[in-house]
Amino acid sequence: MTCDLTLRDVRSVARIVNLAHRFNCRTTQIAVRAEATVTASFAFAGPDAALLRLRAQIDRIVSYEANAT
C-alpha cells in the first residue's frame, strides 16, 4: 500500500510509522519533505486487513490535522 500525504505536523510521520508497526505492517519506504507543509510518501507491506486498519488510522490523523473532524 502506498500513501502520498500532505501533513501539517512532521511528527505525524513518526506516528504513522509507529502505527504500521503496531498493526504488524512494515514500512518499506518513506520520503518526506518538510517545508511550510509536509509532504510524505509511504509504502507499507502487511496483511490486507492490517493495511486497511492502518489506512483508516492515517485518514484519521490527516483529518484531525486538517481540523475537519
Next chain:
Amino acid sequence: MTGAQAVVEALERAGVETIFGYPGGAIMPLYDALYEHRVRHILVRHEAAAAFAASGYARTSGRVGVCCATSGPGATNLVTGLLDAMMDSVPLVAITGQVRSELMGTDGFQEADVCAITQPVTKRNMLVTDVNHIGASIAEAFAVARRGRPGPVLVDIPNDVLKARTDGNVASERREAGGAQARVSDAAVRDAVARIRSARRPVAIIGGGVRAGSAGLYRMFAAMLGLPHAATINALGAAAPGDPNYLGMLGMHGLKAANKAVQRADLLIALGMRFDDRVTGKPDRFARDAAVIHADIDATEFGKIVAPDVTLHGDLADTLRALIDELAREHVPRFDDWAAEARLMGGALPSDRVENDGLSATGVLDQLFAAIPDDAIVTTDVGQHQMWAAQRARPASPRRYATSAGLGAMGFGFPAAIGAAFANPAVPVYAIVGDGGFQMCLPELATLRRYDVPVKIVLIDNQNLGMVRQWQELFFSARYSATNLADNPDFVAIARAYGIDAHAITAPAHAADTIARFVASRGPALLHCACHPTENVWPMIPAGMTVDDLMEARA
C-alpha cells in the same frame, strides 16, 4: 504580561471558569498567575483525578474540561485520562508545564517528552516554544477539542516560556482556520430513508455521538417511527424517559431484548456509535441479516468493524434533522408491531441468588435508582457495578450519566463525579463505585471535603475485583488469582477521617432506610454497601460471541 498570565487570559477568553490540577516545579508560574485570577483552580490529590474530573465536567456540561499538571510525572499521570477522553470523544484541554527550554534533552529533573508520549492519546498536542504563541495555541487547543469528533488536546509549555514577557496581542491574532465540516449528503439521506421505508424489522442504535447535543432530535426520530431502539453505554439517557420502545443498553452485559432485537433486525440504523467489540461480540455474526445505515461525524469509523450499506457522514444533529425532514415528505412508516414483538424478547433482568441473606448489589442498586431524583447525575467506575448500573439507570439525558466506557479506566468514577458537581452545582451527583476502583482515588475524599462538594458516593464493596473474579469463575476454572480484596480497609472510618459523612448497609433489611437517609443527607456522603462477594453480572455474552451464546446464570 507573562506567558503564564497569557495562559490564564486565554483560558478566560475560551470561557473557562474551572480547571482541575496539581502544582509542581515547572508549572509554578501558571499557579502564580492563577493566584489572583477569576479562573477557579480545583486542587485534586493526584493528577489522574484532575483529568478524570475534567472529563466528568465536560461529559455532563458539554463544555471543554480543563486540567493542568507539572512536567514529568505530573504530565504522565494525565495520560490515562487523556486516552479515556480520546476513546469516549470527550473535549478536554490539558496544560502541562515543561522543564526550562535549555534543560530539554538533558534528562533534566522531572523532564519527560510529553508531546511524544501523548501523541497517540490526543487529537493534537503542541509544545509552545515562543511566549507570543501562547494565546493562539490555547485558542487552537479549544477549537480542536470541540470541533467535529471531540477529544483531548495537550499544550506543553516550558517553564521559561511561562515566565517570559509578552504583550499578549500577537497571541490572540493567530487563529487557525478550521477545515470544512462534513455535511451529510442528501443522496445518502434519501437512500437511508428509502431503506427505512422498506424495512420490516429496523432497530436504531444510538451511541456516544448523541452527547454532543442531539438527544431531542433522536427522541423525535425514534418516536415518529415507533421503532425499537437500543443504546450503547455512552448513550444512556438518549431515549425519552418512559419510551416503551427503548430496549435498554446492548452489548456484552446489555439487556436481552436489546441484543435479540438487534440480532433479528433487517435494518440497523447506527447513529454516532462505533461498533465497539463489547457491542458486536463477533462482528461477522453480529446482526447478520441486517443492512446497515451508519451515521457518524468521523468517516474513519465507516467500515472499521461493520461494513455499512449507507453512510451518513456529518454532525449527528444535522443527520437526524435531515432524516426527519426526508421521512416527513411522505407517509411516515410505523413499526409498532415489530417494536411490541421486540419488547417481548426480554423479560426481567436475571440476577444471582445471593446466599445466606447476604446483601445483593443489584438489590441495592434497584433501591438506589428508585430513590434518587430523576434528574440526578450518575457517574460510575469500572467493573461489575458499572454494568449493573448501566442495566438499571434511566438518566434524564446523556449528560446525566458519565462512565469510562471505551477505555474502562478504574478510578474514573469518583473524580468524574467531582468534576460533574462543579459543572452542575444545582444537580445531585451520585458516584457509584466498586471497592477496587475507589481505592485508586481515595485521596480525592480530601478534595470533596475541601470544597464541600455534595457528591454522594455509593460504594459497592464485594471484597473482590468483581468483574475479573467473575471471568475467573466462568472462563479460568475458578482459579481466583489476585482478585480477592477480603482485607479491604474500613471505608466508613476512612471517609469519616476525611470529614465525610458515612452510612453503611450490611444486611438487606436495613437497605431501604439507610438509602433514604443517605439520599436525604446534605453535603458529601459515603454509602458503604457490604455486598455478597460472588454475585455475577447477568446476562452476559462472552467476549467474541453473539447473543446466541448469551448466559443468564452459572452453568
